[in-house]
Amino acid sequence: MTTQGKEIFVPSEEFMTSFTEQAITWVRQQRNQLRPNSKGLTQKEKRVFSRFFDQDLLDSARFAHVPVIKNPDFYKGFNSIPLLDLEQVVAFTFIDTVAEIRNSAIGTKFHELVHVEQFRQLGVERTVALYLKQWVNGDYDYWNIELEEDASGLVAWYHSNPQESFSVSEEVAKRLETYKLL
Numbered sequence: 001m002t003t004q005g006k007e008i009f010v011p012s013e014e015f016m017t018s019f020t021e022q023a024i025t026w027v028r029q030q031r032n033q034l035r036p037n038s039k040g041l042t043q044k045e046k047r048v049f050s051r052f053f054d055q056d057l058l059d060s061a062r063f064a065h066v067p068v069i070k071n072p073d074f075y076k077g078f079n080s081i082p083l084l085d086l087e088q089v090v091a092f093t094f095i096d097t098v099a100e101i102r103n104s105a106i107g108t109k110f111h112e113l114v115h116v117e118q119f120r121q122l123g124v125e126r127t128v129a130l131y132l133k134q135w136v137n138g139d140y141d142y143w144n145i146e147l148e149e150d151a152s153g154l155v156a157w158y159h160s161n162p163q164e165s166f167s168v169s170e171e172v173a174k175r176l177e178t179y180k181l182l
């Protein structure tokens with residue numbers, strides 16, 4: 001596989017299994033570290049989001065401010081692939097807890113809450129495994145990860161007509177059905 005003339009490393013099954021296991025552990029650790037210093041949505045935000053998200057998701061989601069989303073330590077063992085540089089992102093979701101480098105705009109919060117819904121429907125292990133599979137299959141390009149496209153697409157739908165209501169849980173379920181799950 002080549003991209004712009006550069007050899008791209010095709011990982012073995014063992015490589016991906018090990019990478020995925022470490023990523024799952026890291027996601028759980030980050031969630032548990034961030035959770036105690038995180039805040040829930042405001043009543044106003046909950047009112048806006050209640051036309052799109054289930055109430056129990058809105059009640060359980062938390063946001064934690066961090067100076068930077070740090071790349072995981074386990075990356076060191078996997079530098080033969082072009083890793084996602086998380087230090088470039090403004091927010092990242094760990095199960096039901098979102099790390100953000102500043103108080104996010106409503107669209108960013110919406111996007112991250114879609115990821116919370118993906119985690120709810122698939123569970124942490126399958127979400128991380130699917131995310132990484134889509135990332136590798138998409139030539140290690142963040143913009144080719146369908147779980148990201150789904151989140152961004154639903155935000156675009158919301159922005160195109162904020163007065164319209166739709167169910168994120170139904171939309172996420174429809175999209176997940178189309179992927180070849182593990």
Ligand SMILES: [Zn+2]
Binds near residue numbers: 111112115148151
């Ligand atoms: Zn995202």
